[in-house]
Amino acid sequence: MPKKACMLLILALPLLSYQAGKSDFYELSPSLELTRPRPEDFRTWHFSGSAVIPDDKNSNKAIFPGIHQVYIDPDSYKTHQEKGVFPDSTIIVMEVLHIDQRESVGGFGYFTNGGQDILVAIKDRRAFKGNGWGYFLFGDKEIKSGLPSKAAEDSRCTSCHQAAAEEDEVFTQYYPDLRRKK
């Protein structure tokens, strides 16, 4: 190989082989606390769909009122498409953007107001019981205060997901893009 081409290859190698791992985006510590995933990271993942759940249409009793945007890490999305299972280390993030209703120039609508919760489901069968999913909630107040940046596993979430979600605790019935495309 000519010397110049060889140099180019050596320079290009780190770029080619570098693929950001999930651990660059989140960390599950030995105590099962999760470091808050950052929007600038998970918004680059596979976007699986969104829903609007306005509180006023739910007698002000919606559990997570707002715009739900769901992302899954690209490696696990690929594995699920190929093999039909959510593998260990799957991470699914649902960001809930808080909304206010407004009359706008374009008509009546629901607009984001800067509030945000980050909900996370992680599959790790060594770490979590049952089907192996752990759930984490980062509320708006904590996010705004900057602290804490870690959350403990939240046991309130599991039963509803186990009872009502279509596939392995994931609500694929509402986010068909998370289904396997046969």
Ligand code: HEC
């Ligand atoms: C009463 C039932 C219920 C409870 C309790 C609940 N969820 Fe969910 N969750 C849902 C439903 C329904 C969806 C899909 C539709 C939507 O709301 O967007 C969902 C979607 C999700 C998603 C997107 C991926 C998926 O599984 O479809 C995540 C992540 C998530 N929830 C995390 C949590 C966390 C964390 C908690 C606890 C703090 C929690 N959930 C509590 C019903 C529930």
